[in-house]
Amino acid sequence: MADSTFRVNAHSANPTKTIVKARSFQMIIDEPTELGGTNEGANPVEYLLAALSGCLNVMCHVVAREMNFTLRSVEIKLSGTLNTDKLFGKETTERAGYKEINVEITPDADADKETLARWIKTIESRCPVSDNIANPTPLHISLK
């Protein structure tokens, strides 16, 4: 299959609030007041976890179909821990982003434990957003 290119355009409504357009969809990203924001949407690192959950859901169903078992639904809980020192320009040895991300998937499915263990491994190895988080991705940021 050919490559697919995805594009989004964003602009700052204020220093913490970002309005994003992807095709016909609008997303509003903001920071909570504790982080100096206007709290009109989930924040960027919550959006990152959301992106991961959406991709995992699709993969859960794609792989269940391939493995021929019934998957009615999934619940996905995600969490990540980061230290804000680097973000705020303090002297630190911490990285800027999440140090690790933990995901717990609860399937409502007709499959035994061994099948579900293989299912989870396959999902992780083929999920685009998991790949972009777990492995390095070249990022080119330029000024216009």
Added chain:
Amino acid sequence: MADSTFRVNAHSANPTKTIVKARSFQMIIDEPTELGGTNEGANPVEYLLAALSGCLNVMCHVVAREMNFTLRSVEIKLSGTLNTDKLFGKETTERAGYKEINVEITPDADADKETLARWIKTIESRCPVSDNIANPTPLHISLK
């Protein structure tokens, strides 16, 4: 500063549509009909670009303040290219996620080119979502 933990909970409304809760906020992620979805929201890889745009906006303003120039707003265009073969389980040497991500930032600012070049470099090095995309992040996916 202490570490901060962020959490989101998601569930599948259908095999492509994911409903995500982050604090009081709800996000709807879906796939377009061409990708087998019900097209009720931006898709997971668009959400990933959105997360990056929101984080860059915050960093643009944090760093401009530190560098003492006026930044009125930014426009951010993001794109990424991926190949869907791995996702769909085809034999391939392609990775699952974006091969690279390109970002173009247009500032409305009172600063010369050299200042803005330093500004962009600082933003990139301290942006949490940029870090999680550009560098490996341990991802633990478990079955409940």
